[in-house]
Amino acid sequence: AACGGNNNSGNTGNSGASGTEGNSSGQAEAKDDTPKKHAIIFKNAGNPYGEKMIEGFREAMAELGHEVIAKAPDQPTAEAQIQIIEELIAQKVDSIAIAANDSDALEPALKKAMDRGIKVLSLDSAVNANSRLVHVNQADPERIGRTLIQAIHEMIGGEGQIAILSATSQATNQNIWIEWMKKELENPVYANIELVKVAYGDDLRDKSVSETEGLLKSYPDLKGIIAPTTVGIAAAGKVLTDKGLKGQVQLTGLGLPSEMAEYIESGVCQWMYLWNPIDVGYLAAYAADALVKGDITGAVGETFKAGRLGEKSIVRDGEDGTQIMLGDPFRFDQSNIAEWKNVY
């Protein structure tokens, strides 16, 4: 009788003992070039951002000549992803790349997969260090957090009230970014900027709209909104447009170019950031291939070739995890939005 979870530490978040070494056991690591089966799991179906990521994954795998299984549950829950992981284990895939709906809840399932010799990595939205070999990070959370504060600082002229419109109250990525934003705000440069509230739109259109309207009403002097979530920023852009607040309340954050093109072109949102999801998927595919081939094991310092992205190296992620960085977030503004809005 086996059982999952050899988790013995008591703190939350990225903790636990070494998750990498013990798991890359057994499996023959002969560097054969026979086609392999690589799986990618996104958070939920029907999400264009995810579709782009999968597209990038497929593109890279086509270059490498492997088979791709792309999956996504109908709802963005960890429960559904566990079921999908079970299905993939049964199909004896060689690797699983997952954009997680919950950083901890997939641990037993992913460990089971790793016990069966499947290489597990996360991308976009990480699982904890115990349940993966490596994480493919679209951008450095610290850079995202700090950049967004810098951006709003510039937009509002260095002074005034700002608010954050996030996704759900437990969205891992957003929470980390918000932490970094708060850290950045501690810098005396921002003495005149006051973060008045973090609102949660739950990544629902209607809720995000109500929350934005609530912010505008509760803080009539509000100067800027940071929405580090694609649904939230689009909803906020819509509200600001409808209320004719362009120029009075600034907006930035992370958004899809296609969704935000309207507002960037109109100036409601002067600029915003995002990385290229296609590249995230692309990079994850090369990382998966390297893991399966045994070129890398997920330890800090290892390097591998990632197709058109060139040489990539594995770096530390927090206390005990490792990650591969894609690069800095990309800035979208009026100068370049037109060419990107039809891409993703």
Add this chain to the structure above:
Amino acid sequence: MLWEEREYERKRGIGMAEFVLELNGITKTFPGVKALDNVHFRLKPGEIHALMGENGAGKSTFIKIITGVYRPDEGDMLVNGRKVELKGPRHAAELGIAAIYQHVTCYPDLTVTENIFMGHERVEKGTRRLLWKEMHEEAQRLLDELGADFHSRMTMGALSVAQQQIVEIAKALSANAKIIIMDEPTAALTVRECEQLYAITERLRAGGASIIFISHRFEDMYRLADNVTVFRDGKYIGTWGVHDISNKDLIVAMVGREVTQLFPKKETQIGDEVLRVEGLGATGYFADINFSVRRGEIVGLTGLVGSGRSEVCQAIFGIGPRDRGKIYVEGREASIRRPADAMALGIGYLPEDRQKQGLILNWEIAGNITLPALRRLARMGWIRRKAEWSVAKMLAEKLGVKATGIFDLVGSLSGGNQQKVVVAKLLTSELKVLILDEPTKGVDVGAKSAIYEIIGELAAQGYGILLVSSEMPEVIGLSDRIVVMREGRITAILDRSEATQETILEAAMDDSTRETGASA
């Protein structure tokens, strides 16, 4: 096409036909039952025609064929001499046929007006907008004409059964029906209301309608009908002038044998008091109720509908509201908060509405009979099927339930047989007091006498019996003592010797009602 039919009739002249309604060779089978077998029926213009027969004889089924609810397997139907093939209830309504069904079919959430006009609403020409004001007024006029004491804007569900019946009649009137069918309209009515109904029926006839009247009460037939047709077991037995056939022969025709004595009052030993209530009251329902029942005694409880008899009984049984007073069982004060308490103390209650309160219609006979006694038929919560079935079989046979076996669905039984099943439920427990609320409502002569016989026998066995009934002869014939209620209070307790129709009615009616209704 309908218009053409009507037009044709108009040219021929309505009433030219000898019969407004004629049915020949009607056969209707339900899965497992031949409800009607080659029956005939003829209705003359302006006639009141009684249709009689035992429970399950097929009367209601026959009615539903006339009104297009069911389609006959075989047979013809002629309206005003013209053969028609009914396409559905609406078609029948368009031909001027209206029915008041045995089990009142109303819309409890809608107003009285809507109930009356449902299906033939008054609408504005062109806009098709409903003419509420007009309908309310018309409804109120009809209700006033029928002597109703409620308003047309009230919600139907708030009315008593008798009041709902009046609404049904108003509905038939408002549709201007030429053929009106009433399926046991008097079953839920008291003497006064029956009188009213007779008057209404006569008026309908005077207005040119022909009426089919189904009832188990001979009095109804003698008071109203010109002719009587008898069905038995789905077969046509015959049609007679009401005065051309003796009561005895009629009963033979219906039952197939002679029913000897209607009220077999056995001499019983009346013993100690088993049930006594003192100062029983429920705010808004009844007050100051004091009476007692002794072993072997039958105490009649009567009064007009709505006088609160059922409420009193249900309060004793622990299912209705009660906020004052004490109940004693065999001299000891009893605390009864739910039916199970009452049953444990030996009090059983036969509810007045067997379909709603008494039975689970899509269950088998056996399951229904044993439901109140399941605990005792089970070992540590585990049902013992064999024991259960043998009890059910024993009781069903003892009461003469007419069915093929104890696994027949109760819903497929006729009213009288359903009632026997409800009685059987009472006998599964060891009881001392039986409260029977209208035990013979809607039950045919044969079954009625069977139930009377059962009641007499139970009294002889030492049960104390509280018999709620609106039928005078029944109360007088069976009871040792009679308690009369009026508007939530007891107005008289009469001994067998002093009880007559007159004394009871006097106690049951207040001054205003006596004037209109005391002719009975």
Add this chain to the structure above:
Amino acid sequence: MKRAHQPDPEELRNTMADKPMAQQAAQAVPSGGAVRRASLSVHIMRFRELGLLGFVVLLALLVQWRNPSFLTLENINDLLRNAAILSILALGMMLVIVTRGIDLSIGATLALSGMITALTVSANPGMHPMAALLLGTAIGLACGSLLGWFVARLGILPIIATLGMMNVFRGLTFTISGGKWVSAHQMPDSFTGIATGSILGINTLIFIAIVAYAVFHYFVNHTRTGRQIYAVGSNPEAAVISGIPKERLLWLVYAIMGALSGLCGVLWVAKFASAQGDTAMGYELTVIAACVLGGVSIAGGVGKVSGVLVGSLLIGMLNNALPLLNVSPFWQTAIQGGIILLAVLANVWVKRSVDRNHLLRRRI
């Protein structure tokens, strides 16, 4: 007497223990006082919505006290704009529930119609907004008719039919969109203008809701078909016996619900300037909650347009007020649930005390 054959929790109510109060009113007065009685019972019936309305007002004052920007014209406009879609859907749901049904598929229908319309509009930017509205409504109507056919003709229980079709419609939405969203820049201004423009000085969404309420009020109270829908819900067996076309009416009810969902799909997409596969997921429960708050009885036969309006407003208000009150986001759900529970219970308490008063007034 109500539905003798139909097992129904509601039926427990009809036992002697607690009779409808109007009945007690009826018995309270000796014959002759008919008119007086009627007006009394009519008043009691009205009381329901009044009680709820009182609750809404109280809550509004409370919120206003905490945050003065609540009762500003702008906020009220926002509130109504956000509640408009909910309130339109609640109308359709009311009819469905009145016939003893339920429709769990409306969120999916809304998403499907919104997606198809958005795709069409983005392909033909010149399309007139009216045409877009019609297209969405037509798609919803088709979905609703299919459902109605399942329920009315095949006799599939509404909860199953709509649960099944919820999955199907949602799956279709994903399939048709190919996993993509339709975003603001793909929509012409004329289209998003549906939600931002105004007619007669009233925001279009609010205007459409007002029209829907007016039409429904008329339909439900002043047409034969409207009343027959209530008859079918009140007693289906009786409806069949008296020749009311039950099947056709059931079908109609689901078709109306579908059409409204389709309409709301367009409104939704125009309002948020985005069409996604998971649009309005789980929204059906909010709509049902609005109906329930508004006094629509799950047992069928009972439900009023005014009640549904107040119910939707209450929910709309909660959604609008909680962000304004600076309530911790983690407390919002619990508070929302608690207030709904309180509203529903308060309703019961009021009704019970009215009943008790009636009993006390009866002459015995």
Add this chain to the structure above:
Amino acid sequence: MEPRVLSDRKAFDAKRFFLQWEWMLLLLLVAVNVMNAQISPYYLDFANLRDATMAFLDKAFIVLPMVLVIILADIDISVASTVALSSVVMADLYNRGVPMELAIVICLLTGTLCGLLNGWLIVRYRELSAVIVTLITMIVYRGIAYVILEDQAAGHFPEWFGFLGWGYVAGVPFILIVFVIFAVLFGLLLHKTTFGRHVYAIGNNPTASRFSGVPVDRVRMIVFTLTGFMAAVTALFLTSRMGSTRPNIANMYELEVIAMAVLGGISTAGGKGRMIGAILAVFLIGLLRYGLGLINVNAQTQLIIIGSLLIAAVAVSNLRRNKA
């Protein structure tokens, strides 16, 4: 009256026997298995099949009492929230230093209490129906879960806790064994005891049941309490499978649970249906999903297939009944 002899033999009605809904389900189940085995080479792998049951059995625990609830002609849509609340309470207590054993007991108690509260509200406020009450408590329970854990996840349970969701006993998944035990218990409770008979009676005609001395209120309270308890059992297994918990756990489970019960032939009109049907439906949907997953049918197509199956199955059964 002439004495009458009533048969006390149940005539074997072949037509009725074979028209039972459960046969249809069994047939479908077989069909699904054959189909799955045909199209996926991985399906007929014992270890895979065994593990597949682990993936869908967690919610099946709630289907069992939900059958009773639906037979009562009620419904409980608060179950998923009850799962979340009990799971969150357990995890939070554990992370605050309460021993796991005690936390588990409190988890079960929490669920039971939620169910009890539902039952109490439903019985006490008869004017409200079960739909209304549980619709509201659904929001409230989930809300309390958010209040407790806010945006945190709680977990890091002792190692043995993972056994519940992932362990095997003699090669059989532990969760399957527990499910079978509960299924048998519930089957017996419903079909063999007075309690079960009372449930059917109330579902068919609550008024007549009351008049027959059936403790209607008590039965309803017990059934809702049982539902709460089983939701807590689900919480245990689900939490074990996830290794941690969050307030949004078990999202939308209520609809899946109801769908399974209903596909199992439990009529939402009350009074009808059997435990075995619901159990077959659990496996039918579970294995169908699993099979579709194995051949990598995407989520949207799965939705369409499952939705159509639900409707088609019920439509066919309706047509057959009408013909019979």
